[in-house]
Amino acid sequence: MTHASTETSIPKPEQLAELVRRHIPDAQVEVGLFAGDDHFEMHVVSAAFAGKNRVAQHKMVYAALGDHMRQRVHALALTTSTPQ
């Protein structure tokens, strides 16, 4: 399977991290692959998560990833936390 445009290609882990940092400016992002090239694992630390429950925290990350989340990211194992 080939992809004509970069928009539909599988993002690289660092591209996903950049998207998160763009939307959540203080975010410290660790991202990698746990299987194949489209099963990502990511840990995001941000003060912006303070006072929010985990569902809301994860939604902030999903919003940052935008269409990637619905299209090319087959799986994302996500954990979030606030700075110690």
Next chain:
Amino acid sequence: MTDSMQSDPIQQGIDKLVKAHDVVLFMKGTPEFPQCGFSQRVVGILNQTAVPYAAVNVLLDPAVREGIKIYADWPTIPQLYIKGEFIGGCDIVTEMSANGELEALLAPLRPA
């Protein structure tokens, strides 16, 4: 639910399901034959709790598979609901199982 969701029969059906049972898992496959590793993991966690739950196989109906993402404003499956409230997906359920939060939610629902 928003007003536009309330007029959508799929959303209405999902809402009814979520509120009809104390614990509802939307998953790929069935508890006996999960068809996704993430669904399988949540089934394993729920089975250990010995609390009964309703499981909805989203693979049987594309409208439910897409509709549940809209319902919770959550892009992935599995999705766990307890007492009508969206709890989270595989990562959150795993975390809550490890730190005791899940047990605290489920203990009152365990049959005597």
